[in-house]
Structure formats: C-alpha cells, structure tokens
Amino acid sequence: MDTHFTVTPRFAVKMLEKALRLYTPSLSEKPMAEFLADKCDDLGFEDIQIDEVGNVIAKKGSGAPRIMLCGHMDVVPGKVKVRKEGDSLYGRGASDAKAPLMAMLFAAASIQNNNGTIIFVGAVDEEGNATGIKNLVKKKMDIDYAVFGEPSGIKKVTIAYKGRLAINLKISVEDSSHASAPWLSKNAILESMIFARELKEKLEANQEDKSKGMLLTATMTEVKGGTSHNVTPKECETTFDIRIPVDMN
Structure with missing residues (x-):
C-alpha cells in the first residue's frame, strides 16, 4: 500500500513541543521512545x-x-521551561537535538513506496557513552547512507565533528597542613589549577585567525578535592574536556 502523509507546520511544532515536555536525560529516554514509537x-x-x-x-x-x-532522544541534565516566544520554541533539547530528530521523523513520513527506504532511528545515550550508536553498529544494519540530526544549521551538510579527548588528572602531594599555615605543605587543588592554566594556554595558543567553530578548546569540567574546610588538600582529581577541530591531526 502506498501511503503518503503531509505534515503541516502547525502539527510539527505541536509534536516538537510535546517532545520537549518529556525530560529525557541519558539512559532515561523511555518516555520519548514510547512517544516516537506511537x-x-x-x-x-x-x-x-x-x-x-x-x-x-x-x-x-x-x-x-x-x-x-538518526537523531538522539537524550538531553544534557537540567530542566528548561518549555515556552514560545514569537516564532521561537524553547526547552531542554530544543536545539540539541529533539528538533532535528522530529524533523527527520516527519521527513521520513513523507516518503512513498518504491522511492527508497528510510530507516528512522531515535538513539539513546548520545550525551553519555553512546550506548545507542554502539548497539546500532553491532547490528550491522543494511543501509546505504546515514544522516545524523544535530544542531549544525539547515543550509548545508556537516561532514565532520570535532574530536574529543578526556584527561582525568589526579595530583597527590606529600602532606597537608592547617589552613592557618598553608606554607607548610603544597596544596593539591592549587597544583591542579597551575596545571590547568598551563595546559589551556599551550593548547589554545596561536588561534587568533580561527572561527569559534574551528578552535581547539581545553575546558576543566570537574574538580574533586579536600577533606575539610580548614585543612589543605593532599589530593585533587580533575577532568579536562579537550575538543579537537577537524583540520587538526
């Protein structure tokens, strides 16, 4: 049976708004999955x-x-109130990436038989450990082409994304001291800050002529250290998120 659907802009926006009202951080996408399947x-x-x-x-x-x-159903943590302002719709995942996901769903719905086959996928855990994509790779799906929906603009196709390097750094110093006499020992958190500053300065140097999208960035995202408010820390664990542009080996 050759079934063809025309999705109106009003219907598309209404469905996107419903999708945005489903809070779906990584590995909690079940409500969105059931919504899409329906x-x-x-x-x-x-x-x-x-x-x-x-x-x-x-x-x-x-x-x-x-x-x-293929698009992903999960969002980064943190709720954002769903609201309309003029022609714009706001909410967690509105850009990354429920709008692209819903757009691909409605585009796929318009295809007619004998004009090709669309495999629509709403993937889980893209913002986490890529559980969904890894499982798709294991399936060895029979496809000729793949398009992934991300907030990269609608006027051209993006053929590559930045690479990511995560550094988990643990610094330990020989001893700790009372905060009233900090000169008696090194401070693991301060040592981490020194490393972070030098790393950022060296990696991000000489990029004045690059656009923001093509910058190499080094960002500290997590810091854990200290055991008491009045004692210098002996250990500090720090995470760095380094994004590598596509033109850099």
Whole structure:
C-alpha cells in the first residue's frame, strides 16, 4: 500500500513541543521512545521496535537506496521551561537535538513506496557513552547512507565533528597542613589549577585567525578535592574536556 502523509507546520511544532515536555536525560529516554514509537505507528511506519538498549527503530518506504535518519532522544541534565516566544520554541533539547530528530521523523513520513527506504532511528545515550550508536553498529544494519540530526544549521551538510579527548588528572602531594599555615605543605587543588592554566594556554595558543567553530578548546569540567574546610588538600582529581577541530591531526 502506498501511503503518503503531509505534515503541516502547525502539527510539527505541536509534536516538537510535546517532545520537549518529556525530560529525557541519558539512559532515561523511555518516555520519548514510547512517544516516537506511537507517532511512527500513526504516520504509517513499519517494523517499529524499541531495541534492547532503548533505541527506537522504524522503517518507511521500500526499495533502494536505504537511508538511515538518526537523531538522539537524550538531553544534557537540567530542566528548561518549555515556552514560545514569537516564532521561537524553547526547552531542554530544543536545539540539541529533539528538533532535528522530529524533523527527520516527519521527513521520513513523507516518503512513498518504491522511492527508497528510510530507516528512522531515535538513539539513546548520545550525551553519555553512546550506548545507542554502539548497539546500532553491532547490528550491522543494511543501509546505504546515514544522516545524523544535530544542531549544525539547515543550509548545508556537516561532514565532520570535532574530536574529543578526556584527561582525568589526579595530583597527590606529600602532606597537608592547617589552613592557618598553608606554607607548610603544597596544596593539591592549587597544583591542579597551575596545571590547568598551563595546559589551556599551550593548547589554545596561536588561534587568533580561527572561527569559534574551528578552535581547539581545553575546558576543566570537574574538580574533586579536600577533606575539610580548614585543612589543605593532599589530593585533587580533575577532568579536562579537550575538543579537537577537524583540520587538526
């Protein structure tokens, strides 16, 4: 049966708003998965499933080419009130990446049989450890092309993303001292700060002519240290998130 759907802008915005009202941090995407599976059924998709890790997978159309449209259902932690302001819609995941995900769902719904096959995927844990994508790779899916929905603009296709290097640093000093006499020992947190400053200065140097999207960045994201408010710390654990642009080896 050749089933064709026309999705109006009003309907698309309404469905995106519903998706944004579902708070889905990594590995808590079940409400979004059930919502998408239900919409896939309404829109005439076939072979709809929620796989063993929570990915939503559905098929529309038939024949070649076989194209996967994949977006992620999870968001970074932290709730943002869903609201409309003029022509803009705000909420956690509005940009990254429920809007691209819903756009691909409705684009896939418009395909007609014998014009190719769309494999629609709503993946889990993209903001975490990529559990969803890793499971898709294991499946060795029969596809010719894959397009991933991310907030990279709508006027051109992005062919690469920055790489990521995580550094977990642990600094230990020989002894600690009372905060009233800090000169008696080194301070593990201060030593970490010194390292962080030097790392950032060296890695981010000589980039004055680059656009923001092409910058190498070194960002401290986590710091753990100290055992008491009045004692200098003997240990400090720090995490650095380094993003490497696509033109750098």
